[in-house]
Amino acid sequence: MDPLYRLSQLRSSLGARLSLAEREWVDHTLFEAERPFFHRMPRRDQVHCVRVAREVRDRGGGEHLVRVALLHDCGKTMPPHKVPLLYRGGVVLLAALSPALLHRLARPWGPLWPVYLSVHHPELGARALHQAGVDPAIVELVRRHQEVSTDLELSVLQAADARH
Helix, strand or coil: CCHHHHHHHHHHHCCCCCCHHHHHHHHHHCCCCCHHHHHCCCHHHHHHHHHHHHHHHHCCCCHHHHHHHHHCCHHHEECCEECCHHHHHHHHHHHHHCHHHHHHHCCCCHHHHHHHHHHHHHHHHHHHHHHCCCCHHHHHHHHHCCCCCCCHHHHHHHHHHHHC
């Protein structure tokens, strides 16, 4: 993915907000054990996940894939840690320029903790969802949402994620 495009996506999400109708739709769509994972994400991540979920729904994704779309980035916020905006742009650029360096910098301590969350958020989110008793099929798709795959369901999610 073009890093300049990804940065423009990030910029467009800064002022975005969820409407009351969108919040109600999220709460109606997600199961009780899943809702806290959505609501603890920063607003920009919530907006991103809703956009992805709407596209997944519009492309014929079933209810459980829509729930995955709403939760797929929950691993970027692991209380008390989250990925601050300052790190987002750097991670996007480093992923495009030197993925190997990005992975070497991803350490679960100190000032690089947000880089670790960015790189490992699929696994971290899946682990937290599993511990909360979320449906194993949803947990597995959250875990795999950034992997190269021929799975049709996963490709719908990935295409929507890349566009939003």
